[in-house]
Amino acid sequence: MNTAKLLRKLRYEKKLNSGQAELLLNLQERRIFSVLRELRFFLYIGILLIITGAGLTVKQYFINLGDAAIISALTLCFAAAFVYCFAQGRSYERGEVASPNIAFDYILFFGCAFYSMDVAYIETQYHLLGELWENYLLISVALFFFLAYRFDNRLVLSLALSTLAAWFGFTLSAHRFYFENYYRLYAIAYALIVFCCGVLLYRIDIKKHFLDIYLNFAAHFLCIALLSGVTEYKILSLYFPALLLACAALAFYSVQVRKFLYVLYAVIYGYIGISIVIVDQIHRQTFFLFIYFIVTSMLVIGLIFKLSRRFKENQ
Amino acid sequence: MMFVMYPPQQEENIYIRQQTQAWRRSGLITEEQLSAINEHTDIQLRRTNLFFRLLFFVFTMLGAGAVVGLFFWLLDFKDADIIAVMLICFGAAFYIAAEYLAGKYLFYRHGVEEALVVMAMVLFCAGCGILLSENHLTLTQLRIVVPALLAITACWIYLRFGFLYAAGISIVALSFIPFQFNLSPAAERIMLFSVLCVIFVFSLLADKPDLEDFRKNRYAKIQACLTTAIYLTVNLQIMGLFGLISMDRHAVHLNPQLFPPSIYWLSYVLTFLVPIAAIYWGIKSRKRIIITVGIVMACVTLATNKSYLGWTRYAWDPAILGIILVGLSLIITRWLNSGVDQRRFGFTARNILKPEEGGITPADVAAALTPGVIETQQPPAGAQEQYFKGGSSGGGGVEGKF
Numbered sequence: 001m002n003t004a005k006l007l008r009k010l011r012y013e014k015k016l017n018s019g020q021a022e023l024l025l026n027l028q029e030r031r032i033f034s035v036l037r038e039l040r041f042f043l044y045i046g047i048l049l050i051i052t053g054a055g056l057t058v059k060q061y062f063i064n065l066g067d068a069a070i071i072s073a074l075t076l077c078f079a080a081a082f083v084y085c086f087a088q089g090r091s092y093e094r095g096e097v098a099s100p101n102i103a104f105d106y107i108l109f110f111g112c113a114f115y116s117m118d119v120a121y122i123e124t125q126y127h128l129l130g131e132l133w134e135n136y137l138l139i140s141v142a143l144f145f146f147l148a149y150r151f152d153n154r155l156v157l158s159l160a161l162s163t164l165a166a167w168f169g170f171t172l173s174a175h176r177f178y179f180e181n182y183y184r185l186y187a188i189a190y191a192l193i194v195f196c197c198g199v200l201l202y203r204i205d206i207k208k209h210f211l212d213i214y215l216n217f218a219a220h221f222l223c224i225a226l227l228s229g230v231t232e233y234k235i236l237s238l239y240f241p242a243l244l245l246a247c248a249a250l251a252f253y254s255v256q257v258r259k260f261l262y263v264l265y266a267v268i269y270g271y272i273g274i275s276i277v278i279v280d281q282i283h284r285q286t287f288f289l290f291i292y293f294i295v296t297s298m299l300v301i302g303l304i305f306k307l308s309r310r311f312k313e314n315q
Numbered sequence: 316m317m318f319v320m321y322p323p324q325q326e327e328n329i330y331i332r333q334q335t336q337a338w339r340r341s342g343l344i345t346e347e348q349l350s351a352i353n354e355h356t357d358i359q360l361r362r363t364n365l366f367f368r369l370l371f372f373v374f375t376m377l378g379a380g381a382v383v384g385l386f387f388w389l390l391d392f393k394d395a396d397i398i399a400v401m402l403i404c405f406g407a408a409f410y411i412a413a414e415y416l417a418g419k420y421l422f423y424r425h426g427v428e429e430a431l432v433v434m435a436m437v438l439f440c441a442g443c444g445i446l447l448s449e450n451h452l453t454l455t456q457l458r459i460v461v462p463a464l465l466a467i468t469a470c471w472i473y474l475r476f477g478f479l480y481a482a483g484i485s486i487v488a489l490s491f492i493p494f495q496f497n498l499s500p501a502a503e504r505i506m507l508f509s510v511l512c513v514i515f516v517f518s519l520l521a522d523k524p525d526l527e528d529f530r531k532n533r534y535a536k537i538q539a540c541l542t543t544a545i546y547l548t549v550n551l552q553i554m555g556l557f558g559l560i561s562m563d564r565h566a567v568h569l570n571p572q573l574f575p576p577s578i579y580w581l582s583y584v585l586t587f588l589v590p591i592a593a594i595y596w597g598i599k600s601r602k603r604i605i606i607t608v609g610i611v612m613a614c615v616t617l618a619t620n621k622s623y624l625g626w627t628r629y630a631w632d633p634a635i636l637g638i639i640l641v642g643l644s645l646i647i648t649r650w651l652n653s654g655v656d657q658r659r660f661g662f663t664a665r666n667i668l669k670p671e672e673g674g675i676t677p678a679d680v681a682a683a684l685t686p687g688v689i690e691t692q693q694p695p696a697g698a699q700e701q702y703f704k705g706g707s708s709g710g711g712g713v714e715g716k717f
Contacts (some may be wrong), residue, residue, distance in 0.1 A: 001324070002528050003331050006355055015351045016344070024343060027667065028334070030601035031657065034667045035651070039606055039644045044678055045614075046640030051685065053634025055692030062694045086710040102648050103641075116689050122387060124693045172691055177696040215324035253438075257352065260366040261674040267370055290385035296318040297378030301427065304370050308363045 074118035081111025097152040137167040187225035223269040328356035330529035341669040360423035371426025402442030410435035458495040549585040552619035
């Protein structure tokens, strides 16, 4: 029996009304075919390409174009985007708010990206704040948070959180990827702040659906920072118990809310951390290494198997 | 004994349940109606969710790899033939274990049996490769035989277990073979193109209208992979595009110069025809994945068009492509929304089926990476002053002090 036959059977048994069955049959046999996901995908790719193209143009032709042209063009673009969003956007609500149209979310994201580009260009060329230039990032963070909550936009919230990470010193530039002690502590501080913000806003019932974004940022920053600590100090530091605690908390939360992505994070980060310590303790002896990986992988499989059986009805 | 591991009705029931869960999420059916559907679609196969599946896969691979490693470390074989035979034996053992788990315990997309099968495939091919290399096969012959063997074993796994990635591995392995015959670049491409087209035709012939829905869905994905492979074969500028992205100036025009003009311009025409055909076919047959692949290929065609024609590339080219994409998306949305019941020819831009929420989406990740990209695109501080020094901006190299 396929879906269409089953739907017809349910209609015959009066478990589905005829209107419902008609709609579902139309969907199943693709007489109604929604292309919304595809349109959104290409709209977003288009916006990302525009941002990339604009950035490359500024980088390559800033001498020919001149500061005035670049700054005014970028300002005009982000101002127009913000004006559009304030004019067209729906009123603020604590819960989820649907976008007024398909392009709305991306226009706001476009405006934020152009604002960042504009501010970055002005600061790189004129050094208005000198040594304190990083405070621009904090202003951007505040603006992006405001816009993300005002217009219920996940993309802008991600932008805000990654800009906040940049303020803490984490950027995509290669030389910043070293997890030295300085950055490790900042990463932990960042993760805790993000986590507290997310949980607080969730608790006071403001845009509860944003919690996952906060948790993802916090989980990765915290676990990577703690892992780097474990790599450096092995078992002789607070990093190891802290990592275990963080992973246990992630797994517990995951099981509570039945969002198993966090189990994945907890197991992977936890296993890497424990493996670093154990491999160090057995002094990299080949035989014990193999035995360790055989035994632990079986243990993890057994553990996940038990967990998956517990949530069988959810699968 | 059936050739396929799982009863088709069971797989069909799983497919039906996936659909009905999407309907429930989108509020199209009630909880009671979902239960009624579930009563009609009994599933005996043992499944798990995506994240557990990933964990099972990773840790089974790790454990199985460690077992093989420990065995070879303990026995310290020196003879290559024995190593090869042992690898094949391990491959066979893992395969039997996977069959046992899938047959006896009804593991279905569970991660464990998948990892065992993948390990079996890799070990078997590696063992055969060593065995053949020790038995007077030249390196060139080996480069043909091993991918062929990998393609066959992966194809077997796909047919038996229905793992789509096995079909993908089979296609990729097969695509390596034409490049091992020391043919001219044009002949290599023509051979690969022919092989892919033959497989594509077979997939079309197998995709009959009376098939089960899950099988139709599976064929659509394979056809999308094959269409992509055919497109990558005909587009001679793809390598150049990679060179452009990686800023490797030498790679930008490296490959296409090796082709005779007739092949070069034929490939140029095909870079337009393949996406157009894919989009048309996708729309006609309502295959979502084919439409998406067709549009992505069309974008790549636009991105490589200037390279084909030898035109100068500019920094704003991505922005123009972006504007085209945004414009087209908006025009299509508007056009669909202005139809009767916001629909035209059955297509709609309305949100009917709500996607499953996975916590964080690739779109969120891309947005999070944007500040980093903007930072890397900033011109260096004080570059303007540097530019006007030394006369690099003009003035015949005359400096201020002159």
